[in-house]
Amino acid sequence: MKNLSKVLVLSSFSVFALSTSCYYDNYEDMYQYLPDESCDTPLSSFSADIQPWIDAQCVSCHGDVSPQAGLDLTTHANVAAKAASILDRISRPEGDGLLMPQGGSPLDQCKIDGFSVWIDLGTPNN
Ligand code: HEC
Numbered sequence: 471m472k473n474l475s476k477v478l479v480l481s482s483f484s485v486f487a488l489s490t491s492c493y494y495d496n497y498e499d500m501y502q503y504l505p506d507e508s509c510d511t512p513l514s515s516f517s518a519d520i521q522p523w524i525d526a527q528c529v530s531c532h533g534d535v536s537p538q539a540g541l542d543l544t545t546h547a548n549v550a551a552k553a554a555s556i557l558d559r560i561s562r563p564e565g566d567g568l569l570m571p572q573g574g575s576p577l578d579q580c581k582i583d584g585f586s587v588w589i590d591l592g593t594p595n596n
Contacts, residue, residue, distance in 0.1 A: 509579065509580035509583060509584075512580075512583055512584045512587040513580055513581055513583075513584030514584040514585070514587040514588040514591065514596075515588075515596050516546055516549075516588065516593075516594065516595055516596050517595075517596065519581070519584050520549070520581075520584065520585060520588060521546075521549075523577060523581055524543050524549065527571040527574055527577070528543045528571055529543055529544060531571075531572065543556075549593075550593035550595075553585075553588075553593050554589070556570070556585070557582075557585055557586060557589060560576070560577050560581075560585065564576055
């Protein structure tokens with residue numbers, strides 16, 4: 471009888487441990503506020519998700535040789551240092567004169583959300 475209650479205590483503990491660990495590992499529960507349903511995973515890896523759109527849509531003007539506004543976006547350190555200002559410029563509504571990329575098509579919401587999550591993570595060089 472004593473052993474049986476030990477087994478019961480142990481098994482109910484492991485059920486509890488399993489259910490809580492599943493909850494905290496669930497990405498969608500952590501990032502529920504993402505508005506775009508099609509954006510399952512926030513695009514928040516610097517090298518895999520962020521640098522490619524910066525290279526394609528920003529570096530033509532913000533390169534390392536005489537960059538517009540003195541803003542060189544070719545390195546992780548420079549992007550991290552200007553992250554708040556970049557988020558502000560890429561999040562502006564269409565038609566706003568300060569929207570970046572200047573003269574290009576606005577970034578899709580998934581990339582903007584990913585950039586915002588990357589800032590929340592502490593702008594890692596990931
Ligand atoms: C066609 C050229 C061009 C492209 C492409 C471009 N920019 Fe710009 N950017 C400018 C110019 C010119 C300015 C200065 C005028 C202004 O502040 O709007 C500027 C200013 C900025 C500023 C403000 C800098 C400061 O210190 O105040 C940020 C941030 C910025 N751009 C980010 C970006 C990002 C991010 C992209 C890519 C998504 C991008 N830009 C693409 C031309 C460009």
